Amino acid sequence: MTSTYHHGDLYRQALEQAQALLHEEGAAAVTLRALARRLQVTAPALYRHFRNRDSLLAALAVHGFRELRRQLLAVRRDDALEQLTGIGQAYIAFAQARPNLYRLMFGGQLLPRGAHPDLDAAGLGAFAVLQQSIDDALAAGYLNGQPAGPLTAAAWSLVHGFAELTIDGHLPDEQQAPGLAALVTRLLLPGGPSSRDNNNP
Amino acid sequence: MTSTYHHGDLYRQALEQAQALLHEEGAAAVTLRALARRLQVTAPALYRHFRNRDSLLAALAVHGFRELRRQLLAVRRDDALEQLTGIGQAYIAFAQARPNLYRLMFGGQLLPRGAHPDLDAAGLGAFAVLQQSIDDALAAGYLNGQPAGPLTAAAWSLVHGFAELTIDGHLPDEQQAPGLAALVTRLLLPGGPSSRDNNNP
DNA sequence: GGCGCAATGTTAACGTCGTTAACACAGCAT
DNA sequence: ATGCTGTGTTAACGACGTTAACATTGCGCC
Missing domain, CATH: 1.10.10 (Arc Repressor Mutant, subunit A)
Structure with missing residues (x-):
């Protein structure tokens, strides 16, 4: 014993x-x-x-952000636009697969921002992947050359909002169809979901 | 005494x-x-x-949804597109003015969905305003006649996501400028933020 | 091989919280 | 006046976060 x-x-x-x-x-x-x-x-x-319970939760969130980053980095498509939408879908898939973790990461129950530097850093690490893919898409001539800052904010808002609304069941059932994630992701792009057919690499 | x-x-x-x-x-x-x-x-x-603490929190959330609905209904613009963007901005303004209330309403800490019927009803009541303004915009010929369901999901996701990310401080500082809310709201529309100048009613 | 120190675990205790049961008071209808 | 219903109080239970004091282990060092 x-x-x-x-x-x-x-x-x-x-x-x-x-x-x-x-x-x-x-x-x-x-x-x-x-x-x-x-x-x-x-x-x-x-x-x-x-140190205390909050530190434990923060550690869980840090791991969550790192895992999210890993999954976003695993997306690899040839076309820059495909890459961007793929990342959006991977982001949503992550949230839907681990709803409680995702809520912890973004629920805002954790501390005055800046209290856990690790956490902020991990969050930025995940954010950076999305940011990069937007920069790449812009460099490839997509997205009408709109300013990168607002574009990034809009893209992140869209995937984050969609992820949260679906895992909390706020969207009506008819709109929960799995394929909708893809559709919504593409709505951000000029011309809408049926722009041209850039489906096959 | x-x-x-x-x-x-x-x-x-x-x-x-x-x-x-x-x-x-x-x-x-x-x-x-x-x-x-x-x-x-x-x-x-x-x-x-x-009945218990959860019921108290649910009651607070219900009041929050009703107040949100009221504020969205207070938006009145002549043009259907202006109306839609105005509602988006009012939505974001609500969240930013009452971050803790907004987090309670959408944080997902409340309940298995359906446990508090009042709350679900109040949530749908607020949602309906957004839904309606999208239908109106479509009827007025805007938004390229895209299907209403995904459009609504996307619009709500965008404003909800932006609201949450800003009140939790997840977006980099440079992107916090007040006017950005308007810009982001318009990004959803075909052609981007500088489509035509429908600024003055 | 023994010793001591740092790391890591346990026991006991405090204050806060949600919640419930039993009781007390108020006001109204009869 | 009486009693019922609504509303408040007191006392208590168990779970939780957290801390202080103590116990045990393993490892470096002589």
């Missing part, structure tokens, strides 16, 4: 179980005591690895 | 103070005990008027 007094690996396992808890039951269920129970450990033990 | 044993007006005052608490310190601070303290009343007294 004394052989496992030192857990040895608690930080990593705590993060894993916290992710599971978050995914299964939402942020409100990510409680230090519940997490401790899962890990067969007493609650104060967790304070050796996380 | 016994003259005020019955508060007489507690439901209304509780809602008012809860709104103040929400606006000033966020949803997490809207606690039954804190609210009771503000009202010079014991906590269990509130259970005569709200």
Whole structure:
């Protein structure tokens, strides 16, 4: 019984179980005591690895942003416009696959912005991928050469808003069709969804 | 001292103070005990008027949706397109003026959808205004006659996403300029922000 | 090989919260 | 006057975040 007094690996396992808890039951269920129970450990033990509950949640969000960045970077299409829409769809797919994590990342329950520098950095890291793909699309002559700043804000707003509205069930059912994500993403582009057929690379 | 044993007006005052608490310190601070303290009343007294804390928060959200609807309905422009963009800007202005309320309304912390029928109804009531203005714009020949469903989803996603990203400080500072809201709203329209000059009614 | 220190875990305790049960007072209808 | 219904209070329970004090382990160092 004394052989496992030192857990040895608690930080990593705590993060894993916290992710599971978050995914299964939402942020409100990510409680230090519940997490401790899962890990067969007493609650104060967790304070050796996380300053407090907010730090734990922030750590989860950081991992979320890094994973989101990874998934956005995994999108690779030849055409710059295809790349942009592909990233938009990957973004939405991420949010829909992990709604509770996504809400934690963007729900605004976390702290006065700037309290967790890691978190801000991770967020910017994910944002940068989207930004880059817009720059690329502009450089390739797409998007009518509109100013990059507002374009980026609009594109991010669109995918973020769509992601949130769907995972919270705010959009009427008829509009939940899977393919709609693609359609909406393309609506941003001049000429609408049926512009020309740039479907095949 | 016994003259005020019955508060007489507690439901209304509780809602008012809860709104103040929400606006000033966020949803997490809207606690039954804190609210009771503000009202010079014991906590269990509130259970005569709200089934539990979630019901109180839901009531706040319901009022929020009704107020949002009112503000959207107050927008009146002659041109259907101006009307649509005006509504978008009013929507964003609402969120920015009451960030904590807006987060409560859309943060997804409330309930399995359908648990509070009032809330769903109030949400649809606000949504309907946006929906209507899009239908009107289509009827007036704008928006290239694109299908109304996806258009509405896209428009709502755009304003919702922009509202959330700005109130949470996720957009880089340079893009926070006040006038950007208008610009972004117009980006959805075919031809981009400088289509023609439909600025003056 | 033993020693000591730092890391990591436990126990006990405090204050806050949501919530409920039991009770107390007020006002109104009869 | 009486009693019922609405509304408020008191007391208590369990869960939570957090801290202080203490216990155990493992590793570097002699």
